[in-house]
Amino acid sequence: MQDFLEFKAISKGYPGVQALADVSFSVKKGAVHGLMGENGAGKSTLIRVLSGDQSADTGEIRIDGQLQHYRSVRDAFDAGVIVIHQELQLVPELTVAENLWLGRFPGKAGVIDRSRLVGVVKEKLAEIGIDIDPTAKVASLSIGERQMVEIAKAVMADARVIALDEPTSSLSSRESEILFTLIDRLRAQGKVILYVSHRLDEIFRLCDSLTVLRDGKLAAHHPEIAQITREQIIAEMVGREISNIWGFRPRERGAVRLEVKDLAGRKLRTPISFSVRQGEILGFFGLIGAGRSEMARLVYGADSRSQGTVSVDGATVTPDSPPHSIRSGIVLCPEDRKFDGIVQGRNIEENMAISSRRHFSPFGILQPKKEAELADRFIAKLRVRTPSRKQEIVNLSGGNQQKVILGRWLSEQGVKVLIIDEPTRGIDVGAKSEIYEILYELAGQGMAIVVISSELPEVMGITDRIMVMCQGRVAADIERADFDERRILAAALPDVANASELPNQQVQSR
Amino acid sequence: MTSLKKLLLGEQGLVVIFAIAFAIVALTVPNFLTERNMLGLLQSVVTIGIVACTMMFCLASRDFDLSVGSTVAFSGMVAVMASNASGSIIIGLLAALLCGGAVGLVNGVVIARFRINALITTLATMQIVRGLALIASDGRAVGINDPGFYQLALSKFLGIPTPICVMAVFFIIFGFVLNRTVFGKNTLAIGGNPEASRLAGVNVSNMRIWIFALQGLVCAVAGVLLASRITSGQPNAATGLELSVISACVLGGVSLAGGRAAMTGVIVGVLIMGIAENVMNLLNIQAFYQYVVRGLILLLAVLLDNLRSAAAGRRT
Numbered sequence: 015m016q017d018f019l020e021f022k023a024i025s026k027g028y029p030g031v032q033a034l035a036d037v038s039f040s041v042k043k044g045a046v047h048g049l050m051g052e053n054g055a056g057k058s059t060l061i062r063v064l065s066g067d068q069s070a071d072t073g074e075i076r077i078d079g080q081l082q083h084y085r086s087v088r089d090a091f092d093a094g095v096i097v098i099h100q101e102l103q104l105v106p107e108l109t110v111a112e113n114l115w116l117g118r119f120p121g122k123a124g125v126i127d128r129s130r131l132v133g134v135v136k137e138k139l140a141e142i143g144i145d146i147d148p149t150a151k152v153a154s155l156s157i158g159e160r161q162m163v164e165i166a167k168a169v170m171a172d173a174r175v176i177a178l179d180e181p182t183s184s185l186s187s188r189e190s191e192i193l194f195t196l197i198d199r200l201r202a203q204g205k206v207i208l209y210v211s212h213r214l215d216e217i218f219r220l221c222d223s224l225t226v227l228r229d230g231k232l233a234a235h236h237p238e239i240a241q242i243t244r245e246q247i248i249a250e251m252v253g254r255e256i257s258n259i260w261g262f263r264p265r266e267r268g269a270v271r272l273e274v275k276d277l278a279g280r281k282l283r284t285p286i287s288f289s290v291r292q293g294e295i296l297g298f299f300g301l302i303g304a305g306r307s308e309m310a311r312l313v314y315g316a317d318s319r320s321q322g323t324v325s326v327d328g329a330t331v332t333p334d335s336p337p338h339s340i341r342s343g344i345v346l347c348p349e350d351r352k353f354d355g356i357v358q359g360r361n362i363e364e365n366m367a368i369s370s371r372r373h374f375s376p377f378g379i380l381q382p383k384k385e386a387e388l389a390d391r392f393i394a395k396l397r398v399r400t401p402s403r404k405q406e407i408v409n410l411s412g413g414n415q416q417k418v419i420l421g422r423w424l425s426e427q428g429v430k431v432l433i434i435d436e437p438t439r440g441i442d443v444g445a446k447s448e449i450y451e452i453l454y455e456l457a458g459q460g461m462a463i464v465v466i467s468s469e470l471p472e473v474m475g476i477t478d479r480i481m482v483m484c485q486g487r488v489a490a491d492i493e494r495a496d497f498d499e500r501r502i503l504a505a506a507l508p509d510v511a512n513a514s515e516l517p518n519q520q521v522q523s524r
Numbered sequence: 525m526t527s528l529k530k531l532l533l534g535e536q537g538l539v540v541i542f543a544i545a546f547a548i549v550a551l552t553v554p555n556f557l558t559e560r561n562m563l564g565l566l567q568s569v570v571t572i573g574i575v576a577c578t579m580m581f582c583l584a585s586r587d588f589d590l591s592v593g594s595t596v597a598f599s600g601m602v603a604v605m606a607s608n609a610s611g612s613i614i615i616g617l618l619a620a621l622l623c624g625g626a627v628g629l630v631n632g633v634v635i636a637r638f639r640i641n642a643l644i645t646t647l648a649t650m651q652i653v654r655g656l657a658l659i660a661s662d663g664r665a666v667g668i669n670d671p672g673f674y675q676l677a678l679s680k681f682l683g684i685p686t687p688i689c690v691m692a693v694f695f696i697i698f699g700f701v702l703n704r705t706v707f708g709k710n711t712l713a714i715g716g717n718p719e720a721s722r723l724a725g726v727n728v729s730n731m732r733i734w735i736f737a738l739q740g741l742v743c744a745v746a747g748v749l750l751a752s753r754i755t756s757g758q759p760n761a762a763t764g765l766e767l768s769v770i771s772a773c774v775l776g777g778v779s780l781a782g783g784r785a786a787m788t789g790v791i792v793g794v795l796i797m798g799i800a801e802n803v804m805n806l807l808n809i810q811a812f813y814q815y816v817v818r819g820l821i822l823l824l825a826v827l828l829d830n831l832r833s834a835a836a837g838r839r840t
């Protein structure tokens with residue numbers, strides 16, 4: 015088969031950053047092509063150039079041998095290129111069908127042809143095997159379903175090239191599997207698919223070929239994915255070998271640090287109780303929607319409690335508000351970076367120092383030197399890829415934004431309990447293992463750490479104990495010695511959660 | 525980008541444009557660059573300038589305050605009436621500050637605690653407070669009894685009228701607060717992303733209450749100075765002030781979407797408003813045209829700001 019999509023010597027610079035430098039590679043028709051690289055390597059930028067959202071400084075793109083001259087997203091769309099960004103672009107208040115037709119509604123003289131509106135969509139959805147009601151409002155769909163709708167949009171538009179930027183980062187494993195089947199089907203139809211991900215499993219599951227970017231340059235191009243190993247890819251991405259990304263080390267566990275008793279709130283009705291010891295890393299695993307983030311927000315006081323108490327080192331934390339929690343030593347690194355994490359319009363330094371600056375700002379007067387020092391320290395420690403600490407946070411790549419938010423909490427002083435919701439979402443392998451190292455170090459100093467993650471290998475790899483949640487309840491509480499993938503998964507699945515015949519199941523829900 | 529474009533659309537673009545405009549006006553308009561006219565110009569922007577200091581905080585935290593004009597009139601009124609009644613200017617001043625602060629506090633509490641939209645809340649208090657001023661004075665101007673009161677506006681400090689000095693001091697204080705204190709940074713953070721700020725431990729609702737209360741206090745100061753200058757408490761004083769103040773802030777690059785503000789920008793914005801009016805007066809342009817010109821300037825400034833963010837390549 016001939017090369018269908020070709021990138022030739024693409025370069026793109028931003029002030030202070032060469033996001034892409036002389037990148038050339040090509041993809042065959044009917045192939046799923048993986049795109050990997052560290053945070054800030056230039057993957058999203060490449061996709062933005064492909065989608066006409068940003069124009070390259072130099073270089074050219076060819077589709078089916080034809081040189082593309084498009085200057086806008088609309089031009090790229092007409093050329094058959096559709097990009098599904100990580101932040102989905104659907105209108106929540108419209109129905110699925112309306113979203114799919116948006117911009118070119120069927121009908122005459124401005125009057126919409128209702129039956130075509132729904133009918134065509136129904137057909138198309140069935141054709142690619144998506145089981146979603148076209149008349150449902152997008153707001154009522156899960157994130158996974160919305161992703162499907164985005165893909166359906168691409169199919170409706172008869173896209174020839176579909177690019178997906180970290181599509182699974184907020185999907186459950188089940189939803190991801192459905193997405194993969196869908197991608198397989200699109201491949202069979204001869205589409206070219208560009209797939210960006212930090213997850214090696216997915217890359218091996220899906221891709222036919224792979225390109226690795228490093229610092230905006232092409233680090234490796236593999237026309238056949240079968241011929242390479244995981245270790246090789248990691249080495250190409252980070253420029254060094256990482257033998258064991260988890261690097262787990264057992265620690266001494268001390269007295270109880272965090273004690274949560276009968277905690278419940280509006281979004282988590284069944285009261286939940288648990289405790290975490292000094293030096294312990296407790297994992298919370300569950301499917302998306304199992305109530306883990308709600309639990310975390312209640313403990314932190316981000317949402318108000320209807321009952322229950324939270325205490326740190328025996329002292330009850332009242333009232334339930336983030337400032338009080340922080341003063342008592344509880345911090346939460348939230349899941350949704352865009353809405354709950356970054357402060358838009360502010361630079362890296364300010365985003366990092368927002369909470370911890372009160373420790374070194376006498377009478378509320380800032381100490382710019384100290385803030386700069388702090389920012390530089392954590393930029394180095396977390397390897398945030400940026401030209402300077404003064405860079406606006408929205409100009410960072412997704413993973414690097416996540417690192418800055420992590421830095422915000424790692425720089426806070428007097429933390430006794432660290433709750434991290436999806437700590438490594440969108441973060442590259444190299445940085446992941448560094449973040450784990452930091453967690454071990456903090457736990458070693460006596461901090462109690464709660465890690466919420468939807469990635470089973472991660473929770474199993476780095477925690478001392480796992481609490482599995484399912485439909486707003488704790489379904490199991492398992493010590494590291496008894497970690498067993500099947501058992502954990504079984505507890506997380508709603509249909510089998512209450513099956514008491516599962517071996518050794520310590521059902522804790524009350 | 526050419527270097528000229530870079531200069532105009534850069535961080536300090538507004539200041540550069542202001543400097544150029546100022547030079548042109550100084551050279552072409554007769555009597556503009558005289559000491560007398562300069563002081564008159566500054567005098568004329570004192571009220572806007574002082575109130576703009578806290579309006580900047582309000583806008584930067586994604587809020588809005590329409591009640592400033594009424595609060596200025598009301599607290600000026602209170603100052604005059606209280607000092608007439610008690611025979612003490614100090615008591616008059618304190619009463620004004622108390623009333624102004626109270627209006628701000630009420631705004632803040634309603635907006636932050638009861639989560640009522642700021643636009644609606646201050647639209648309501650704007651009318652309520654104006655009503656109070658009219659009721660208290662029975663709709664008439666109240667003359668000042670104690671000539672000492674005039675001295676607030678008439679006295680000079682180092683040869684410069686006191687109100688101008690007060691405005692300058694406010695510029696310095698609030699510039700410092702915005703850039704160099706936790707309060708200022710938290711204000712900007714709230715404007716940038718309120719939920720993220722809350723989760724980062726910023727006490728968002730207290731901050732908002734403080735910002736509105738401060739706004740009320742500052743309006744009271746402006747009200748007292750205004751009353752002293754016009755030698756009476758006028759229930760209809762400072763109508764439409766809120767729009768001028770917000771225009772000045774926006775001219776100065778304060779984002780209505782919150783999260784972006786700079787004291788230098790606001791100062792320039794205030795001065796541009798003052799100069800435009802002053803020049804039109806010097807050139808004897810009919811007052812009716814002045815509205816049109818003011819509106820045009822505002823539109824231009826917003827367009828410029830748009831160009832600037834596009835040039836900076838901000839992702840939305």
Ligand SMILES: Nc1ncnc2c1ncn2[C@@H]1O[C@H](COP(=O)(O)OP(=O)(O)OP(=O)(O)O)[C@@H](O)[C@H]1O
Nearest residue numbers: 028033053054055056057058059409410411412413
């Ligand atoms: N608008 C911009 N202004 C300045 N720098 C930018 C801008 N957009 C991207 N960059 C920089 O370009 C580089 C590449 O970013 P890009 O988003 O392509 O990374 P990525 O490979 O997608 O990373 P991630 O895995 O974290 O999503 C980064 O260093 C980023 O900071």
Ligand SMILES: [Mg+2]
Nearest residue numbers: 057058411412
């Ligand atoms: Mg990216």
